[in-house]
Amino acid sequence: MDTNKLDTNKLVIDHDSDTEQVMSVADKREAVDNIGVEICALAGQIAAATARFLTLLADFDEQRGWAGPGLHSCAHWLSWKCGMSLHTGREYVRVAKALRPLPQMRKAFEQGELSYSKVRTLTRVATPTNEKQMVRLGREAPASQIDRLTAGLRKVTDNESGKSKAPERFQVRWHWDADTGDFVIKGRLAAQDGARILAVLTTAEQERNRTESPSQEDEPTTEQNAAKKPPGDIGPALLAMAEIAATAGVNTATRAGTSAEVVFFHEHDNLRIPGGPVLTDSDSEEVLCNAHLRLAKTKKQCVLNLGRKTRVTSHKQMLALNYRDGSCRTPGCGRTRFLHAHHVRFWGRGGETNLDNLIMLCGTCHRALHRGQFTITALGDQQFEFHNTDGGVIDPAPPTEGFADQLLRGDIRxxxxxxxxGGDPLHLDHAVSVIFDGLDRESVLV
Structure with a gap:
């Protein structure tokens, strides 16, 4: 066929060895338009399916269905079971919780009228009192305008709520709880000192939860670091910060050139913290698994022998473990910082210090194992198997499956x-002023 003699309103769009198929420009435009309609229709279906997903996720998280060995949060469970990043999982959990008291927004979401991006943004400012207005904005405005409006509302609300009375400042003190043996911290700091500590704790928490090595391109900016939210429970981050300081290499307080170490007294087959409580059997086993410790023999509270500092695993063994495991091996965890070399057959029970009996666990999983929340079996040749308390094998990477056809709903337009x-430009200051005048002053949730 001579393509030069084709009608100018024709285009060659496909051909094989035998024939050339042609389609008019108008037909091609209609075909492309149909693709656009299908994309929008599927976006509505995806929104409706996501709404159902978040409803189930809120119930699942409330009932702690995610709890298990190596699983530190619902986000970790989503990362393990559903193949999500931890950041995505945390945001899904936040939105799922925020939607529970917002039935109108949840209904519009379930009907495919609001996308997940819009809902994620609106839940940061929506409350039961302003929910109706937020849903209307979500239906009418594009996502980019909603992002700008929400940021403006939060800024105005933060400025108004920033009038708080400066608290009194006290020292921070600690003591051992006589009943439980717990270490208790209590006190108050000046705002500027608290800000410095929160910044360090936020970084320590990020390091504690790291599951991959950072690249130079992924290095956060100063603005991104400032926007990070400090952990609600600072205990694990505080412990991570202590581990960082303990391995710093130089004691700046004494300039002795040695890193901090912990001494445990060994008395009558028990381990005791100097000036503190006796450890339980499970906690003693955990301490004996650590790479660095010093055992002091005592009698009648007198130190007989401070003992030498022992390193249970050699430098070469730790290097080999880092190459082999690279992260906490507990299924669903994957943390890469503050790892312990755990003896699968406990060191205190005669377990050998070799690679067939050593596995990397993070501090949280290490403690959970010694408290009986899961077990590990050494299969030989450096292969290991994790088990639930009922003996069932924990799958290290469960496959995900989906059935898209079953998710399509006929009631979604x-x-x-x-x-x-209608394409109108957003006049941000005016829009924020109008909306803010009608909002509850406590509308900003996050």
Whole structure:
């Protein structure tokens, strides 16, 4: 066929060895338009399916269905079971919780009228009192305008709520709880000192939860570091910060050139912290698994022998473990910082210090194992198997499966996801002022 003689309203769009198929420009435009309609229809279906997903996730998290060995949060469970990053998992959990008291927003989401991106942003400012207005904004405005409006509302609300009375400042003190043996910290610091500690704790928590090595391109900016949210429970981060300081190499307080170490007294087959409580059997086993310790023999509270500092695993063994494991091996965890070399057959029970009996665990998983929340079996040749308390094998990487056809719902309109926006520009200051005047002053949740 001579393509030069084709109608100018024709285009060659496909051909094989035998024939050339042609389609008019108008037909091609219609075909492309149909693709656009299907994309919008599927976006609405995805939004509806995501709404169902988040409803189930809120119930699942509330009932702690995710709890298990190596699983530190619902986000960790999502990372393990559903193949999500921890950041994505945490955001899904936050949105799922925020939607529970917002039935109108949840309904619009379930009907495919609001995308997940819009819902994620709106839940940061929506409350039961302003929910109706937030849903209307979500239906009418494009996602980019909602992002700007939400940021403006939060800024205005933060400025108004920033009038708080400066608290009194006290010292921070500690003591051992006589009943439980716990270490108790209590006190108050000046705001500027607290800000410095929170910044360090936030970094320590990020390091503690790291599951991959950072690249130079992924290095956060100063603004991103400042925007990071400190952990609600600072205990694990405080312990991580102590581990960082303990291995710093130089004691700046004494300039002795030695890193900090912990001494445990060995009395009558028990381990005791100097000036503190006796450790339980499980805690003693955990201490004996650590790479660095010093055991002091005592009699009648008198130190007979301080003992030498022992390193249970050699430098070469630790290097080999880092190459082999690279992270906490507990299924669903994957943390890469503050790892312990755990003896699968406990060191205190005669377990050998070799690679067939050593495995890397993070501090949280190490403690959970010694408290009986899961077990590990050495299979030989440096192979290991994790088990639940009922003996069932924990799959290190369960496969994910989906059935898209079963998710498609006939009651979702093809254009449900398309906003009712007429193309008007956003006058941010005026819009924020108008919306803020009608908002509850406690509307900003996050």
């Amino acid at each position: 093809d254009d449900a996801i398309i906003p009712r926006w």
